[in-house]
Amino acid sequence: MHPALSVIFFTVTSGAGYGLFILLALAHVFGIGDPLTVGEFYTAGILSLVMITAGLLSSTFHLANPKNAWRAVMRFRTSWLSREGVFAIAFYPFAVLYMLGFYINGLELGVPCILFALIGALIALITVFTTGMIYGSLKTIPQWSTSLTPANYILLGLASGATFFTAIRALAGSEVGTIAALAVALVAIAAIGKVIYYFWIGRESITINTATGFTRAVVRLLDTGHTCDTFLNREFGHTIDCAKVGLLRGVVYLLAFALPIILLAMIATQNGGSGLALLAAISIYLGTGVERWLFFAEAKHVVNLYHGRQSC
Template structure:
């Protein structure tokens, strides 16, 4: 898939922002007044800023309100509703905490659940797609949720919670990469099934439909070099998990905590780039752009 910057920035920032809102909603840390203002400003900037960026890739952003109507079937619609509900509820809670010094716990808990729900619905937009086997797995919501929760805990300064959650997210990340690498092969979609010609013999793309490129190739057939992706995985893993974990075990200081959060943010952005760039859409099979699954061809 084409790694569009708007979608990478959106999912990275808003995942972190809603993760922070979750912890603020359940009262970790139990902040009020000016301290609360700073925490909520960061959380809203990340969550709402990410949502704003996500509208940049729309062909008609002026019609975006229509996207709230199809919650019965569409995960994208559910995400929009969940995000607005989470921001409104947490906004109300923030007003109480910042200006009135009050902690309306039930409001905070509802906001926390909606915040987590937003991260979940975002992940399901990708996880629901059978056409992208790498995403079509329970590991996609697991990855988004564990990253949101651990990154949020890191930003909320909850070191005791952040460390184990980072370890969980790191494990899910490794599992997602490992399972993802064989997902296309396991999906059963091959050039043979795509063309229905596999019964005759080995299928090879002889000539594409046009001499030039097209929307499908630009959007769905992004091929990353294997060595390139291995290096980026190491960088993403080190920045998102290893560096923050090491910094968490050093004596606490705001500078080190800030550094840990920044490293985590950069690592997650790198991981999210790979999430898109490495994802193989099955339409690539029609263009002969995907290596057919070994052994899936009737004749080798």
């Protein structure tokens, strides 16, 4: 699949934004770690909203006819893309009311404020899930058509959100042992999910034989029928060689998982300063970006079978 930068930026940035909001709401409501300061609350809250909004705006750059983008919420009952749009919009009032409640009442949590925070966090989680399901629901792309896809989207969103939250709190000078430990756990779980995914996509299940119906003989392409690139080639024909996949997976393991885990663990054990937390956040953000690029680049659409690929 063609890795479109607008979609990669969207899923990575808004995923981390939703993760950050979820962590903020949970840490605030359940009192995880040291009590929040006002500055931390606004930094985390506003940053999450900015990231979510920037991501959503970027996703519209992927549309060839954005003037009809408002119609995307019309098929909630069948389309995961529509569901994502609806939940992304539904998130905003709760997030804004939560922040407004904070502005009015300060750090004192009233019942409405708790409700807004928890409902907002739940919708944020559902939105990331629906983003994953847009890809997970496509049977035509065997590498995506697995429950690991939405699971990875959620786990990476939470992991990067937790790392961002740790960085914000550390930079504000708070004691972040508990939150950093939580972030280590979330990044580790996300790493396990991604490793399982990389093993899972190793097998190819659909062949040129069932695609053409000639199941008792070897089928080879003689002629694609076109002399230059077509929409189908450009959109689905993207290929990547094994060495590059190996290298980039290494980058993902390093930047998205290993480095953040080490840095966050150092912070959790009081061995590092706030600079390390910022480095961890930058590292996981870049690592997730590479991970998302690979997610597209490694996906093999079954239409490639008609263009001569033996299996997908």
